[in-house]
Amino acid sequence: MSYEQSPQKTGLAREIVKWLQSLDLSFYPMNVRRDFSNGYLVAEIFYHYYPSDFPLHSYNKGTSLSAKQANWSRIERSLQKLNLHLMKNVVDGTIHCKPGAAELLVQEIYTVLTNRSIREVQRPESDFTDQKYQELLPTLARSTACQAIKNNLKTTEMMAEPDICMNQRKAEIILHRHLEHKAAERVFNPRRFKVTPKLGQLAADNLVTSSRGDECFDSLSSAGTTSKSCSSSAWSGAAVPFKEIKVHQPARRSLVNY
Template identity: 80%
Template sequence: MFYAQSPKKTGLPREVVKWLQALDLSMYPKNVCRDFSSGYLVAEIFSRYYPQDFSVHSYDKGTSLSAKQRNWSQIERSLQRQNLHLMKEVIDGAIHCKPGAAELLVQEVYTLLTNRRIRDVQGPEWDFTDQEYQELLPTLARSTASKAIKNNLRITELMAEPDISTNQRKAEVILHRHLEHKAIERVLNPGRFTVRREKPNLGQLAAKNLVLSSRGDECFDSPSSKDPTSKLCSSSTWSGAAVSFKEIKVHQPVRRSLVSC
């Protein structure tokens, strides 16, 4: 039994939620994005209107990519017999759990079966990305370029379409969109991207050692040592880095041999 759930939690309009409740579905869709991606619930919805063409027992309840592809291929063949069509972009987005794709798919099925239009459905431009979610986050918490590609290019997409050139083009589109939003942020909030150097950094404060000589080692008397044999030597064999060390000469007494007379 499909119990009531707030449209704000499911992401579906209220009239669609009431319609799903009346269908008495066998599975409770706790997560619209996940539960509708396999196609099983979609096939069960169509079976309420076309029981002969949609046999629920022939569909797989699994969540693997192969199970999803088999279910959706069977759904598309059954829809063609009834001269019904679902948008391929929406189906692909639902299979790969893209943001907003499953919600739009359920609304499209609702319109297709009930001939009713939903008032809050926008135009034909869909954006199955996490951009809407990123805009809700603080500026510092938003995704980087690599994270944006990871979020919007799912692993199931790479498995379904293993062509390197195709996936590279998808990544380039995501990266281009990410850079465009960054450029807009620079225009709207230029102060955030301004580098402020009121105080010198550690690199500027650190003393830089200069190489005294580039010809071998060089030794000189240490001014801070009272030992006349103490010397400081610098070596130029460390790729331009000056290495200083102290050379101490120790005069050991001559050891006399103990020989009995």
């Protein structure tokens, strides 16, 4: 089997890819999210550094939830003996194949075992959702509300935590985030959603400031009145004339005789 794998395809940094290739693993993780979820490869990596604490015959290569939980439970006990720790939210995300969790886990293991630091693939506070992937898709290809919940709330996650109320809160958070993104899309692309603009928005769109300014001039009519004409481009670029009429009234005589 060829161990050549591009870091762009695996989502791992080049240093980590070279490090994994040097360990002579039983199989190379072609799909990082899937192959690290059951914990067997993690135990095999630690075995190369601590062979007596991670006996490989104690770990199961199965992909069921029970096999995953048993493997990770053994890994956690062995790490506690060595005074080593992995972030729980990253481990949970890896078990349930959450986007970005396995990549961050391998990066953390690399740092723990080699004492080397690399540029982070993603921030540790990531919620491991498919938001970044959805943003890369065309608008019409993005998930619906139902699909968003299905993508980000895994079946194994609900099996591992059967509390209905907790799973309901997780679904509500996913739905709320999905609706926020949809509302933002309606603002940036109102034509797709057939959003009728409000009167205030129309007025703001029509107020286009002219670079030349308004052009005004005075003229004298035959009746002796002065008219002021102004041309403005504020109304959809059309010139609209305005006239200001000043009437000269004769002085009124007083009707009171002194």
